[in-house]
Amino acid sequence: MSDVFSYYYFRPRSDTKPEDAAVAIAEEETTGTWTDLKTRKDYVGVLDGSVEELRKEGDGYVTKIRYPVEIFEPGNIPQYLSVVAGNLFGLGRLDSVRLLDIDIPDKLACFDGPLFGMKGVRRLIGTDKSGRPHVGTIIKPKVGLTPEDTAEVAYNAAVGGVDFIKDDETLTDQAFCPMDERIEAVMAKIDQAQSETGRKILYAVNISDRADKIVERAERALEHGANTLMVDVITCGYSALQALSEELKINVPLHVHRTMHGAMTRMPEHGIAMRPLARLVRLSGGDQLHTGTISGKMGHSPIELKRDNEILKEDYFGLKPVFPVASGGLHPGKVHAEISGLGRDIVLQAGGGIHGHPDGTESGARAMRQAVDAFMEGLTAQEYAKDHIELRKALEKWGDS
Ligand SMILES: O=C(O)[C@H](O)COP(=O)(O)O
Numbered sequence: 250m251s252d253v254f255s256y257y258y259f260r261p262r263s264d265t266k267p268e269d270a271a272v273a274i275a276e277e278e279t280t281g282t283w284t285d286l287k288t289r290k291d292y293v294g295v296l297d298g299s300v301e302e303l304r305k306e307g308d309g310y311v312t313k314i315r316y317p318v319e320i321f322e323p324g325n326i327p328q329y330l331s332v333v334a335g336n337l338f339g340l341g342r343l344d345s346v347r348l349l350d351i352d353i354p355d356k357l358a359c360f361d362g363p364l365f366g367m368k369g370v371r372r373l374i375g376t377d378k379s380g381r382p383h384v385g386t387i388i389k390p391k392v393g394l395t396p397e398d399t400a401e402v403a404y405n406a407a408v409g410g411v412d413f414i415k416d417d418e419t420l421t422d423q424a425f426c427p428m429d430e431r432i433e434a435v436m437a438k439i440d441q442a443q444s445e446t447g448r449k450i451l452y453a454v455n456i457s458d459r460a461d462k463i464v465e466r467a468e469r470a471l472e473h474g475a476n477t478l479m480v481d482v483i484t485c486g487y488s489a490l491q492a493l494s495e496e497l498k499i500n501v502p503l504h505v506h507r508t509m510h511g512a513m514t515r516m517p518e519h520g521i522a523m524r525p526l527a528r529l530v531r532l533s534g535g536d537q538l539h540t541g542t543i544s545g546k547m548g549h550s551p552i553e554l555k556r557d558n559e560i561l562k563e564d565y566f567g568l569k570p571v572f573p574v575a576s577g578g579l580h581p582g583k584v585h586a587e588i589s590g591l592g593r594d595i596v597l598q599a600g601g602g603i604h605g606h607p608d609g610t611e612s613g614a615r616a617m618r619q620a621v622d623a624f625m626e627g628l629t630a631q632e633y634a635k636d637h638i639e640l641r642k643a644l645e646k647w648g649d650s
């Protein structure tokens with residue numbers, strides 16, 4: 250494969266033939282516009298896009314469009330997106346259009362990808378042999394805690410058994426919880442928990458910021474002792490992620506949150522599916538990526554999710570696999586469904602499902618770990634709960650489905 254291929258679902262406007270609608274996409278994103286041109290020069294023609302496949306699906310059509318590799322600037326993800334996910338979304342001849350996936354050739358895969366990847370993160374935590382799912386938590390409430398409050402919650406979660414703790418997507422460097430103080434307070438408590446438990450615990454500080462500040466903010470976070478960084482990739486952009494992984498040469502994992510993705514990924518007939526977004530996260534160096542849950546609070550297709558997680562782990566330009574993260578509305582009673590559906594190579598995160606435990610955060614963390622241990626031992630959560638009180642109380646509160 251030497252060119253770029255993009256796959257779209259679309260519904261043409263009632264007065265437009267499907268084949269004309271597909272051609273409209275190929276033209277708009279390569280050499281054409283809405284009318285014929287008098288300015289055609291040497292390269293035009295060579296750089297035309299083409300419709301490679303077109304088939305009926307549901308109420309619409311699926312098409313495969315070829316974009317010549319020459320119209321892409323290698324390494325420039327914003328430019329890649331401007332072609333495969335650009336003006337076409339606004340074309341009036343389409344009632345709806347959704348980018349399903351992209352295939353890029355070697356020449357455009359000129360990225361280092363994740364520094365740690367799934368295996369590297371597992372090695373840090375020490376689960377590379379057991380292969381058990383990781384358990385993470387999001388500090389809750391998502392805003393309103395001081396650095397000391399945050400550190401206390403983090404400590405309780407850490408001693409309760411989580412492997413991973415993260416800021417929520419709306420917490421950055423606000424006055425009520427300045428980032429530098431927060432990192433120092435949390436890392437001191439994590440050090441304490443690590444020496445008490447003998448386990449390694451990662452804390453991902455959210456460094457999401459404007460483009461010209463994010464690298465500096467990451468450097469500051471590392472100076473203050475952060476052992477993992479988190480970025481909101483859709484609001485900050487892929488360039489931010491790339492700048493962190495390539496320019497900064499960070500030596501800690503990058504946790505990638507995708508807040509705002511639902512505006513693009515959720516509608517089955519319009520927008521951008523998670524798959525191409527996930528591929529770009531892998532290219533631009535994310536080590537862990539939120540992709541969704543089977544049974545949680547966010548709405549999306551479990552079929553798409555399973556495949557999205559697979560593509561993060563399968564062979565892709567020799568880049569390290571990304572650790573998929575299931576997060577949003579999880580609690581111990583949902584762990585079985587998540588692992589059954591998504592496999593053991595998953596980070597299971599719970600915010601409310603840990604901090605909302607009747608006996609608080611530490612018991613909530615224990616209950617999540619017990620639910621994972623139950624699965625690993627081939628038992629149901631209910632069976633395991635008979636002699637694990639934290640899990641029993643969690644199931645009493647939230648049920649087991
Ligand atoms: O960022 C996230 O993934 C959410 O904050 C999850 O929170 P919840 O577990 O309370 O739904």
Ligand SMILES: [Mg+2]
Binds near residue numbers: 387391417418
């Ligand atoms: Mg959140």
